[in-house]
Amino acid sequence: MFRFPAVSTWFLLTATLASAFPSCAQSYPTVALPEKVIIDTDIGDDIDDAFAVALALRSPELQILGITTTFGDTETRAKLLDRFLAEAGRPEIPVAAGIPTPPKSTLTQRRYAESGRFTKPSHPDAVAFLLNQIRRNPGQVTLIAIGPLMNVGAAIDKDPATLRKLKRVILMGGSIHRGYGDLGFGPPTPPQPEWNILNDIPSAQKLFASGVPLFVMPLDATQLKLDEVKRVFLFSQGTPLTDALTLLYHQWGQQTPTLFDPMTIAFLINPALCPIQPMHIRIDDKGFTRPDPGPPSAPNPPNAQVCLDSNPDAFFRFLLPRLATP
Numbered sequence: 001m002f003r004f005p006a007v008s009t010w011f012l013l014t015a016t017l018a019s020a021f022p023s024c025a026q027s028y029p030t031v032a033l034p035e036k037v038i039i040d041t042d043i044g045d046d047i048d049d050a051f052a053v054a055l056a057l058r059s060p061e062l063q064i065l066g067i068t069t070t071f072g073d074t075e076t077r078a079k080l081l082d083r084f085l086a087e088a089g090r091p092e093i094p095v096a097a098g099i100p101t102p103p104k105s106t107l108t109q110r111r112y113a114e115s116g117r118f119t120k121p122s123h124p125d126a127v128a129f130l131l132n133q134i135r136r137n138p139g140q141v142t143l144i145a146i147g148p149l150m151n152v153g154a155a156i157d158k159d160p161a162t163l164r165k166l167k168r169v170i171l172m173g174g175s176i177h178r179g180y181g182d183l184g185f186g187p188p189t190p191p192q193p194e195w196n197i198l199n200d201i202p203s204a205q206k207l208f209a210s211g212v213p214l215f216v217m218p219l220d221a222t223q224l225k226l227d228e229v230k231r232v233f234l235f236s237q238g239t240p241l242t243d244a245l246t247l248l249y250h251q252w253g254q255q256t257p258t259l260f261d262p263m264t265i266a267f268l269i270n271p272a273l274c275p276i277q278p279m280h281i282r283i284d285d286k287g288f289t290r291p292d293p294g295p296p297s298a299p300n301p302p303n304a305q306v307c308l309d310s311n312p313d314a315f316f317r318f319l320l321p322r323l324a325t326p
Contacts, residue, residue: 034063035268036140036167038133040098040126041261042071042147042196044080044113045105047252051226051323052146052261053081054241057088058322061269065133066094068126070147071199073107074098078123080113084248088241091118098126098151104199109251127154131162138165142268145171145207146261148196153203156210166212170264173197173204174218174281174289176308183223193287194219205283214304216281217267218289221274221310222260230316237324245323259319263310266318273318274310278302 039056043049056062067085069077078097085093107113130151134141143166145152155163175191182189197204208214226234235246249257267274280300282292294300 032061034061035142036063036065036133036137037142037144037268038065038130039067039144040070040130040147040149040151041067041081042077043069043084044077044107044109045072046260047109047249047254047257048259048261049146050084050109050245050248051257051259051319052144052265053084054088054245054323055262055265055319056144057085057090057241058325059265059269062265064090064093065137065141066096066129068096068098068130068151069123070098070126070149070151072101072103072105074100074126075123076107076110076113079119080109082120083112083115083118084244086118087244094129095120095123096126096129097123099154101150108253109248112248112251126151127158130155131159134162134165140167142167143169144264144268145169145173146196146264148199149173149203149207150200153200153206156203156206160210164210164212168213168215169207170215170217170268171196171207172217172222172261172264174216174306176218176220176279176281176289176291176306178218178220178223180219180223182219183225191288191290192219194289197283197289198287201283201285201287204287208281208283208303215267215276216289216304216306217260217263217274218306218308219260221307222258222263224259224263224310224312224315226257226259226316228256230320234320234323237326239324239326242323262319263307263315266315267307270318273315274307276305276307279304279306281306 041049074097081095173196175194179189179192
């Protein structure tokens with residue numbers, strides 16, 4: 001298990017030795033400190049959010065400052081996270097509940113959340129939590145946004161200057177050239193309004209205009225199917241984390257998950273899994289995420305780095321061993 005004190009101690013020792021003995025500074029390896037992240041999620045509807053959180057928990061490269069819930073019944077989503085984190089052995093990670101909105105989808109994993117196991121009596125406000133963490137760690141926090149963007153939009157409205165102190169936002173959202181169901185094997189499916197963008201178009205427009213470094217994982221690169229062979233391998237591991245994922249999968253009640261959201265975590269750790277290119281993206285009033293390069297005489301500057309393709313085999317070879325780790 002990764003232990004932050006050990007990393008901090010080694011980092012301090014290295015710095016001390018380097019300053020005391022300049023000629024020997026290059027003899028000591030540089031220790032990369034873990035990336036500070038906050039995950040903003042609508043966990044509890046589709047199952048891919050749970051897999052994304054699980055991957056983050058199994059990634060020692062990340063220091064999870066907290067997880068915020070968004071969209072619909074955010075308090076029940078927070079209770080789900082309380083139990084999931086406790087069963088995975090990480091109950092110390094803060095959970096904050098976002099702005100509740102009228103439900104538009106079925107919270108398929110509600111029974112898991114409402115069991116009462118490990119539920120905390122209350123949860124802090126997600127927008128205040130996000131802004132406070134940015135103030136404490138200016139320029140250091142990566143926000144991983146894998147749900148509709150209510151909390152992000154509210155944070156921009158409340159304190160845009162602080163939000164611009166994020167290191168970056170990694171977003172699962174959008175549909176640039178490929179829509180839902182386009183796995184690259186048949187005739188192309190045209191782009192569509194993607195769920196996370198569609199459910200709060202104004203907040204998405206604010207984010208793309210905010211000036212925060214933005215890395216986008218759209219439908220083009222995230223339609224990654226967890227087929228039966230992979231599920232059998234993963235669900236047979238018998239660890240607390242894989243057991244929790246197994247239960248949530250069965251409550252979800254469908255057969256083959258599409259793991260849209262975990263690509264955000266995978267990209268942060270290994271960017272080669274989802275190569276990016278600069279683009280200017282315009283979000284129209286129907287929720288389409290349209291490339292808008294502008295005229296040749298006055299091109300629009302890029303407002304996002306976008307991944308338009310990924311290698312599913314490489315992704316799953318990265319994902320599955322991490323999730324299976326005891």
